Amino acid sequence: MTWRGIIKVALILTALVGAALGQAARPHLVVISIDGLVPAYYVRPDRWGLRIPHLRQLRREGAYAEGVIGVYPSVTYPSHTTMVTGALPADHGIIANTIFDEPTRPPTRRWYWNAALIKVDTLWAAAKRAGLRVASVGWPVTVEAAEIDENLPEIWDPFAPRSAFPAPFRKYSTRGLIERVLKWAKKTTSDYRPNDDFRVDAAVYLIEQMKPHLLLVHLVDLDGTHHRYGPYSDPAFEMTEKQDARVGRLLSALRHAGLSKATTVAIVSDHGFMRIDKLFNPGVALVHAGLIQLDERGRVTSWAAAIHSNGGSAAVYLRDPENRSVARKVEKLFRAYVGPPGRPLRQVLTRPQLDRYGANPRAFLFLEAASHYGLTANLRGPLIEEAPPGVRGKHGYLPDRPEMYASLILWGRGVRPRRHRELVRMVDIAPTFARLLGIAFHPPAYSHPLTDMIRLPE
Numbered sequence: 001m002t003w004r005g006i007i008k009v010a011l012i013l014t015a016l017v018g019a020a021l022g023q024a025a026r027p028h029l030v031v032i033s034i035d036g037l038v039p040a041y042y043v044r045p046d047r048w049g050l051r052i053p054h055l056r057q058l059r060r061e062g063a064y065a066e067g068v069i070g071v072y073p074s075v076t077y078p079s080h081t082t083m084v085t086g087a088l089p090a091d092h093g094i095i096a097n098t099i100f101d102e103p104t105r106p107p108t109r110r111w112y113w114n115a116a117l118i119k120v121d122t123l124w125a126a127a128k129r130a131g132l133r134v135a136s137v138g139w140p141v142t143v144e145a146a147e148i149d150e151n152l153p154e155i156w157d158p159f160a161p162r163s164a165f166p167a168p169f170r171k172y173s174t175r176g177l178i179e180r181v182l183k184w185a186k187k188t189t190s191d192y193r194p195n196d197d198f199r200v201d202a203a204v205y206l207i208e209q210m211k212p213h214l215l216l217v218h219l220v221d222l223d224g225t226h227h228r229y230g231p232y233s234d235p236a237f238e239m240t241e242k243q244d245a246r247v248g249r250l251l252s253a254l255r256h257a258g259l260s261k262a263t264t265v266a267i268v269s270d271h272g273f274m275r276i277d278k279l280f281n282p283g284v285a286l287v288h289a290g291l292i293q294l295d296e297r298g299r300v301t302s303w304a305a306a307i308h309s310n311g312g313s314a315a316v317y318l319r320d321p322e323n324r325s326v327a328r329k330v331e332k333l334f335r336a337y338v339g340p341p342g343r344p345l346r347q348v349l350t351r352p353q354l355d356r357y358g359a360n361p362r363a364f365l366f367l368e369a370a371s372h373y374g375l376t377a378n379l380r381g382p383l384i385e386e387a388p389p390g391v392r393g394k395h396g397y398l399p400d401r402p403e404m405y406a407s408l409i410l411w412g413r414g415v416r417p418r419r420h421r422e423l424v425r426m427v428d429i430a431p432t433f434a435r436l437l438g439i440a441f442h443p444p445a446y447s448h449p450l451t452d453m454i455r456l457p458e
Contacts, residue, residue, distance in 0.1 A: 030264070033139070035218065037267070050241065054247045059409050063417070068408050070399040073396040076140055079426065081118060093118055097112065100317060111158070114141070114143045123430055132437065134212060149174075153172050227392070264413045265411045278344070279374050304323070313367060327364060345367055349367075357398075374391070424450060
């Protein structure tokens with residue numbers, strides 16, 4: 001080989017090594033969403049004797065908020081979409097967990113699973129534009145998100161029994177990823193129950209094998225426990241400790257992969273929780289008022305107004321939004337349930353109020369449940385009933401009610417240590433993540449990075 005050839009090869013190798021080093025030196029961000037995590041659990045863990053060493057460490061050494069004011073309704077899919085877009089539901093398009101079905105048609109039970117439904121820029125798209133590696137485990141609204149390199153999206157068959165590996169999940173996961181995780185973990189599908197164990201194994205695998213620059217992880221078991229037993233219950237405390245141990249596994253994986261110094265870890269949640277004692281069935285009120293007609297089997301034959309429940313709130317739809325007579329009748333009907341303690345509704349929110357919250361633009365009204373009341377979509381039965389066993393917690397209420405505050409802890413690279421704020425806004429989380437990754441991102445003008453909690457790049 002001539003000297004010219006040797007120099008050419010050396011230049012190519014130098015460029016390749018430089019590119020590799022530059023890629024390795026780029027920042028990493030791991031976002032761990034503990035669905036339904038009440039911030040009081042990590043702010044005042046000694047009050048309940050919680051054994052959560054990892055959350056305690058992250059809070060003590062990093063920056064945290066005593067509460068996050070989320071979005072309306074305060075449910076999983078709108079909230080998680082806000083955390084990766086900085087937008088309110090009316091702007092990003094994910095206005096509820098489930099898609100409203102025409103009441104006279106067979107129910108589809110569809111959720112807002114598909115990423116194509118998001119109408120604004122996402123953190124994963126911005127990261128991909130910047131040339132970063134992106135992975136997601138169980139993050140809502142990520143089905144067919146082309147910018148996510150390794151994706152295990154949250155989706156299931158709404159008409160089938162719950163399982164750890166439902167058919168739609170297999171269909172929409174990155175080809176071969178489930179099998180690679182199983183082989184790495186030395187397990188089979190029968191080793192997993194429908195809980196967070198597979199999600200954590202998958203996240204550890206991705207950290208060690210892929211080293212993604214952006215990893216989104218959604219853990220759901222605490223949310224289910226809160227729904228069944230209520231917040232601040234013994235089962236809820238036990239599950240919080242289990243989720244803390246799962247966080248510990250992810251932190252350990254970062255150390256083993258040599259990524260600790262290059263990584264920011266974010267602990268987030270989508271909402272808080274309200275203890276439930278009673279249920280109000282607003283659909284029954286619509287039936288009694290003649291605004292919904294049922295046949296002898298309880299199926300809807302016609303409707304002028306309908307309920308779409310979010311647990312602690314409910315959207316009211318009108319079949320004909322221009323029918324002012326029906327609109328006045330519906331509003332008067334539900335305002336009769338607002339009042340002193342003992343009434344099931346805290347307030348009825350009209351369109352101008354909903355616009356201020358950036359809530360569902362299709363809804364005529366929102367019904368906001370009173371404390372310790374939940375709202376259902378039932379069309380038969382009593383107007384008010386005792387909550388049955390296994391229904392002790394709900395969310396979906398206005399995000400500025402303290403019970404609904406969500407969580408935020410930031411730790412690691414780029415975080416100002418030992419900082420804390422009383423409250424932050426959920427819309428400010430995505431631009432903060434983008435700033436930590438050093439990527440160009442296009443959130444709405446009303447969202448801003450939390451610069452008092454992170455160090456600005458020099």
